[in-house]
Amino acid sequence: MKKNLILLFAFLLTIMAFKPATKKNDKKPKLVVGVVIDQMRYDYLIRFSKKYGNDGFKRLLREGFSLENAHYNYIPTYTAVGHTSIYTGTTPINHGIIGNHWYDKYLKKSIYCVTDKNYKTVGNNGMDGEKSPYRMVTSTITDQLRLAQNMNGKTIGIAIKDRSAILPAGHTANAAYWFDGGKNGQWISSSFYMDNLPKWVKRFNNLKKDDEYLSKPWNTLYDIKTYTESIADDNNFEATFKGEAKPVFPHDIPNLRAKNNNYSILKAIPAGNSFTTDFAKAAIIGENLGKSNYTDFLAVSYSSTDYVGHQFGVASKEIEDTYLRLDKDLASLFKFLDTEVGKGNYTLFLTADHAATEVPSYLKSVKIPAGYIKPVKFLNFLKKVTNNYFKSDELIENISNFQIFLNKEKINELKLDYEKVAKTIANEAINYKGIYKAVTAKTMQNTNFTNGILNSLQNGYNQKYSGDVLLVPNPSTIVYPKKGTTHGSGYSYDTHVPIIFYGKGIKQGSSKRKYEIIDIAPTLSNLLQIEFPNGNTGKVIHEVLN
Template structure:
């Protein structure tokens, strides 16, 4: 009896001690919650433009403990994460990450595409009804997300919190800031380097830059990076990359070859002013500076409504396109990005509090090895000259049907037919599609061809056909879609590119870290469309309205 009474008293004592300890911990900073059961005060979505999955493993020995490795060791790593549609470009990639669906539904079918109703090329984020804010009389701010036809996880957060939860999008590329931020964002900002190297926005969001953005621009932050770009560490230790002087790399105007160091100040005038920073590791440094300014300037994560910061690192794409995926320039860019992510973590720890935020990190696409390099390694690869194709197909259709006007446009691996001409000649659209399919299959370096009729009448469940179909938007896409041979690109013989549905373009990182995230990893296939429903489930909000992905349950704590 006495033992039972003593145990009861001790139990009550320990419970009171724990309760007092929690209250004391909370009272130290009333703005920072420490309980892991609460929803995150801030979600940070990081998209690294053109990041291949193997950049995590290839450069791992040189990463610090506080950047990528912090996420790898203490977060959840989806090691077999892929894009599940074609084309793998920046615009569709960012839209798909945040909408949880593919171009079939969200409508961003490429960065630029032929609008068969307007009869012209359109850009995924352009909006002539808007004006630039932060730069006078320029097209650079005439942007909005109006071409994206579905909601994003950021939109759903705004709706769920009655617009109390803030959403901010940041990227050097306008589309990398605008599409993730969604339709209802408080702000989206991107870099304009042709003037003073300022961050700008659009009247879609505001008519005047916030004070913190004005102060950032006034401090001429971009100017401090107009210096010499040399390797972070001894270049001789960069054994994970090709030689510095390589025939597979492009370079800047005014520089004879692609070798370190790069005197950016001397190259500035010939390379678009401050825009030269975009294609260096310093573009990511500048993006991190601005993201940190946003966290502080917008007071993100400082109340009970979850906020969302969408950050896209664009410079990795510019560097990859110019120098290639096997260059010392790309390695140095990722080693420096690792330090940027560590800086971002330090800011979040200080401003929001450990355990109070959630981060995911992924990419909008990956990239192919330079085909000329692959050829020298005796690996099948090649280049495709798209210019003669249109003339060839016009001539073919003229021979068959007596008209050279049956094709309106060929772009992004799609052929757009001229419906008015088909109607005038009383021809069958299906018959023309089938004829083009057979002709394209006989064309050198084209491996697969699918028609609009096939996509409308059949459901493909796997392989390239299924990826093409998920990227096919009935209203916006063309009438015949074709796929090039593996590792064959319509690009220069230096530098890397992307766009296909093959593993080198689809396999990208997906890391989760922080509040509500389980520590671990999986080799089960996950897809890019799973990110938005996973974050929605974590936040207990509605999924984006056209989401087709599934929450990654194993990444979430019970």
């Protein structure tokens, strides 16, 4: 009898010992933080690594799980499309965001991805808050988290750019905030989310930290002579701020702001990222994120990296300095999360909405093929084509985002065959210098491309919204001024981005397997044990999950 009691007691102790551990493993993070860095190439992690501190990018690489061969799997690689694809787990073929701006063939005009005149600006009397996510036709992981918790838990989106705050936060967000520059210098929102700014946002705006950041020149963080990972500061491939003679350090921001739309210049310097970090911290405190019995979601996008990249290019001293400073901002944010939410209580991912090409004029200077396409010259070329074949130069309604929209009313009026017109234009466009591929909408609908550049083009094609002929330029061939650079293609320089998972539920390590940007949302959904976004086509990355 005594022996049996001893065995029973030992058995109960074993159960008690294992029970707390099981409960702890099943517990979800109190907060999920999505960090999207606008225009970050994967190679920035490597190129500047010797100058990064230990608590920013290196902390994520050391303690998190890094996907070294992660890519975008569609064209076009633009900001709005990237943010939407990250959070919906699918591509434009399903979610409906086909650009930042695109030609609406029903309204017969160019539209902006988040403009919505049904709502008003909250924060001032301007028009920059007339926004909503209604053109995104699928749900996001942030929506699914809210639904899974019966609309409990908070979702907040933050970015200097409106589209980068609105689209990740989804349709059910408690709030999205973005920066209204110009003469205002305020974080604002839309009546889609609220009637008035919360007190904590008003307090933050009243601090006027933007004036503080704009009171100092932008000089390099370290001695510029040590910036050996970038080309000469004084070169012919970078654009200047208005009022500057040369695109060189130091940039006299206090004296330049008046000629560069006042507060808007903050977007185009590294201090814009610091300012975003400050606001994200204020949101965590002001909204008590990570403090309830539900999982909250904070979507933060760093936009200034994109402005700097466009103006100065990916090989510039300015882009190097921007990332060295961003590394410090991230370290500050991570330390803040450790203190306010608790290390081990949050899950974080870091990625980019697209990357960027080297400045084509710079590539040409070192004998690498690259080039520019001038839209007016290309349009005139196509008008000659339609005149030669169909005796009309009115068959093209719009060319934008490397898509050609045909004038179907004119085609019908002239009793022409629509498919023949489209096919003829595609066949002739391929002869234009700088155009690598041209396919019709019918080809996109009737042919299944399983790999390569045409697969990416197909993943970005939306039958309802996209054009009648789709174009792919040559590598590093862009529609842009010869100073500075851009993005949008399906080539690796635009598609290869970092994806790093960190925190609760995440393994430590790295992988060289190829993954796609649309895999982030289902992976997080699996971690949170919620339903995938309703248009999801991505897969769970098992490697990263404990």
